[in-house]
Amino acid sequence: MAIIITMVIHDQHVHSYYSFDSEQPIEEYLSLAIEAGVSYFVLTDHYDANYLDKGEDLSFDVERQHRELESLQKKYPSIKMLKGIEVGYKPNRIKEIVNKIHKYDFDLINLSLHESDGIDYFLVDTFIELGIDTVLNIYFQRILEMVNDFDDFDVLCHLDYGFKTAYRIDPSISISKYEDIISKIMTTLIKKDKTFELNTKVQEYLPLSHTKYILNLYKRLGGTNITISSDAHKKDRYRSSFDKYLPLIKEAGFDHLVYFVKRKRHKLKI
């Protein structure tokens, strides 16, 4: 971690047609990545174990994807293909998740909470039905349990994913109401030497004051490891809004971003 290098940051949260919710061919991303001048390209397609407790995984054919990445690597030697995954956490499937992570040679493990307790945090209906505050208390509590109980990940993705859904219903709510529990989540990340993601897709739903608030809180608690990622499901969103949010990261006092190769963290000066 001693060397800090300067280069164009690549997007470290990207979905392709291997994910259930994307139809985007991989190759179309590559011309954009090369044009942007990045050195690496990483896909992080979805693997949500036992989604909504219905007994099935929302997953993808990892071996087929890796074969495609290897053949694209030959066609595009100027950019280094990395292998990533976005793990949707499930407390009663930890063993299976860990087995899957270690079966393949991943460069990056993104960790997310998309659902728990029968609640899909993307859907506004459940927030309305159960009440925003009730759902958000469960949401942040489950994230805290996740980062406490699970170690085998590199980056915590979109901490404010569920909050964004609540905000769509009631724009008067502020994330500062949940500062206590968010501080505990961030402190656990820092203690475990994990990385915090600023997800630009989620930020686009929220005011700049929200983004500044979470960046400042993470900084104040002693956070240093941070990524900026688009969560692109379509090529047009690749590295989306990096120009808008990178200055906010700098303003909050961060002087570098991090990226992962073979699950080792590297620093990138900003």
Ligand SMILES: [Zn+2]
């Ligand atoms: Zn996600």
Ligand SMILES: [Zn+2]
């Ligand atoms: Zn994602």
